[in-house]
Amino acid sequence: MPLEAPLRIRFLVVGGGIAGLASAIALARVGHEVAVLEKDDGQSNSGHHGIRIPPNMTKILSNWGLKPQLQDVGLVSRILLFSRLENEELLGTQVWDYEVLKEMRGEFLLTTHAELHRILSDAAVAHGVNIRYDAQVVSIDPDLGQVRLASGDTLSADVIIGADGETGISRDVLVGQHDRGTPVGMSVIHTTIATKEMPDAIRQANVIFAGFGNGCGAAAWPIHQRKEVALEFILRDPATEGTWGDAPCTDLSALVPSPCDPRVRLVADSATNAVRTVIKDYSPLESWVHDSARFVVIGQAAHAFPAIAVQAVAMAVEDAAVLGKLFCHLSSRDQISSFLWAFQDIRQKRCATLHQVELGYIWFMTLQDGPHQQARDEGLKERYRAGKNVMSAEDGEEETPQWRDVRATFDYDCEDHADDWWVQWGLLRERAKSPEASQARDLVFTWSNMGVAVDQSTDAKRE
Numbered sequence: 139m140p141l142e143a144p145l146r147i148r149f150l151v152v153g154g155g156i157a158g159l160a161s162a163i164a165l166a167r168v169g170h171e172v173a174v175l176e177k178d179d180g181q182s183n184s185g186h187h188g189i190r191i192p193p194n195m196t197k198i199l200s201n202w203g204l205k206p207q208l209q210d211v212g213l214v215s216r217i218l219l220f221s222r223l224e225n226e227e228l229l230g231t232q233v234w235d236y237e238v239l240k241e242m243r244g245e246f247l248l249t250t251h252a253e254l255h256r257i258l259s260d261a262a263v264a265h266g267v268n269i270r271y272d273a274q275v276v277s278i279d280p281d282l283g284q285v286r287l288a289s290g291d292t293l294s295a296d297v298i299i300g301a302d303g304e305t306g307i308s309r310d311v312l313v314g315q316h317d318r319g320t321p322v323g324m325s326v327i328h329t330t331i332a333t334k335e336m337p338d339a340i341r342q343a344n345v346i347f348a349g350f351g352n353g354c355g356a357a358a359w360p361i362h363q364r365k366e367v368a369l370e371f372i373l374r375d376p377a378t379e380g381t382w383g384d385a386p387c388t389d390l391s392a393l394v395p396s397p398c399d400p401r402v403r404l405v406a407d408s409a410t411n412a413v414r415t416v417i418k419d420y421s422p423l424e425s426w427v428h429d430s431a432r433f434v435v436i437g438q439a440a441h442a443f444p445a446i447a448v449q450a451v452a453m454a455v456e457d458a459a460v461l462g463k464l465f466c467h468l469s470s471r472d473q474i475s476s477f478l479w480a481f482q483d484i485r486q487k488r489c490a491t492l493h494q495v496e497l498g499y500i501w502f503m504t505l506q507d508g509p510h511q512q513a514r515d516e517g518l519k520e521r522y523r524a525g526k527n528v529m530s531a532e533d534g535e536e537e538t539p540q541w542r543d544v545r546a547t548f549d550y551d552c553e554d555h556a557d558d559w560w561v562q563w564g565l566l567r568e569r570a571k572s573p574e575a576s577q578a579r580d581l582v583f584t585w586s587n588m589g590v591a592v593d594q595s596t597d598a599k600r601e
C-alpha cells in the first residue's frame with residue numbers, strides 16, 4: 139500500500155494522455171486531489187495503433203495494482219526476430235530469458251494505445267480523479283497557479299502539471315515561445331491489420347518482428363489476442379507535418395520498398411487506417427520546472443521521443459511514478475519546490491540517456507546499404523549461426539554494450555530512485571529545518587530512546 143501524504147494539495151493536470159492519466163493515478167493514490175483537463179472528448183485522444191510496454195514500465199503498473207487489467211489485454215512477448223526487409227532473410231533472434239525478466243520484475247507486453255489509455259483512465263477515476271473532457275486549456279499562469287479554459291473558466295491549483303505533449307502549450311510556457319520542432323527527414327507510418335489475412339509466421343507466437351531495409355525499417359507485433367497485427371514502418375521522408383490523430387495517410391503501399399517481405403507488403407497494401415507521424419527534433423528544455431515552483435512538465439511535453447521509440451510511453455509513466463513517490467512525503471507547502479526540483483534531477487538524465495539510445499536503434503535499423511549495413515548484418519548472422527542471441531556476449535566478453543544498455547533500461551526502478559532521494563536528501567532537509575528540536579529530542583534520556591521496551595502497565599499498577 140502506498141503512503142498517504144500527510145498534507146493533501148490540489149493538482150491540475152493539463153492533458154489526459156498517458157502521462158497525464160498516469161500522473162493523476164500516482165498522485166491520487168497517495169491522497170492528493172487531482173483534476174485532469176483534456177481538450178478532446180475522451181475517445182479521439184487515444185490511438186488504435188500498437189504499443190510495446192517494456193519491463194521498466196510493467197513493474198510500475200503492477201505496483202499500482204493494474205497487472206490483471208494489463209494481462210487481460212496485453213500479450214507477453216519473449217522473442218524478437220530480425221530480418222532483411224527486402225527478402226525475409228533471417229538475420230538473428232533475441233529471446234528474453236525468463237529468469238532475467240523475473241529478476242527485472244517486469245514483462246514485455248504488447249497492446250494498443252487505446253487499451254492502455256482505457257486502463258489508466260478507469261484507474262484514475264477509481265482513485266477519485268476528476269477527468270474533464272472537452273476542456274481545452276488556452277493559457278497557464280504558473281505564478282498564480284491558474285489555467286484558463288477555452289470555455290472561459292479559470293481554475294487554480296497548488297501545482298499545475300503540463301502533460302499536453304510536445305506540441306502543447308505547456309512547453310511554450312517554459313520556452314517562452316512556440317517550438318514547432320524541426321523535421322529530421324524521417325517519418326513513421328503506423329497501422330494495424332486483421333491477422334486472418336497474415337501468414338502464420340507473425341501470428342503464431344507473440345513475436346516482435348524487426349525488418350531492416352535500405353534506409354528504412356519495420357517493426358510488427360500481434361495485438362488484440364493475436365487477432366490483429368500492429369505495424370510501424372520508418373523511412374526517410376520529406377514530409378514536414380503529420381501526427382497522431384491525423385486522417386489516414388494513403389501512400390503506405392507506395393512507400394514500402396520493392397521487393398519487400400511479403401508480410402509487410404500485405405499489411406502495406408491493405409492498410410486503411412495508417413497514420414503518419416513526422417519525426418521532429420525539439421530543443422531540450424533546460425528546466426522542466428517553472429521558477430514559480432508551481433508548474434512542471436512531464437511526458438512528451440518534457441522530453442519528446444520519436445513515435446517509434448519503445449520507451450516513449452514508459453518514460454511518461456516513469457515520470458508519473460516518481461512524482462507520486464516524492465509527493466507522498468508532503469507535509470508542508472515549502473517542500474513543494476524541492477520535490478519538483480528533485481523530480482527534474484531524477485528524471486532528466488534518465489530520459490536524455492534513453493533518448494540517445496532510441497536514436498541509436500533508429501540509426502541501426504535504417505542503415506543505408508553499404509559497409510556499415512554489411513557489418514551489421516554479418517555480425518547478426520554470425521551470432522545466429524552460432525546459436526546465440528543477437529545481444530549475447532562474445533567469448534571472453536562479460537556482456538555486450540547493447541545488453542548492458544538494455545539491462546540498465548529494463549532493470550531500472552524509478553520508484554526506488556525516488557525513495558533513495560527521499561532517504562538521502564528529503565529526510566535530511568526535514569531534519570535540518572529544526573536542528574534545536576531534533577537535538578533536544580536526541581538528548582532526552584528515556585528507556586525507549588535506548589531501545590528498551592518498558593512495560594507501562596506495571597508502572598501504572600505501582601502508582
Ligand SMILES: Cc1cc2nc3c(=O)[nH]c(=O)nc-3n(C[C@H](O)[C@H](O)[C@H](O)COP(=O)(O)OP(=O)(O)OC[C@H]3O[C@@H](n4cnc5c(N)ncnc54)[C@H](O)[C@@H]3O)c2cc1C
Nearest residue numbers: 153155156157177183185187251275302303382437438451
Ligand atoms: C491521439 C493520440 C494517439 C496516440 N496513439 C499512439 C499509438 O497508437 N501508439 C503509440 O505508440 N503512441 C501513440 N500516441 C503517443 C503516445 O501517447 C506518446 O508517445 C507517449 O505515450 C507520451 O504521451 P504524453 O501523454 O506525454 O503526450 P500525448 O500522448 O501527446 O498526450 C497529450 C494529451 O494532452 C491533450 N492536450 C493537448 N493540448 C491540450 C490543451 N491545450 N488542453 C487540454 N488537453 C490538451 C491531448 O489531447 C492529449 O490527450 C498517441 C498520442 C495521441 C495524442
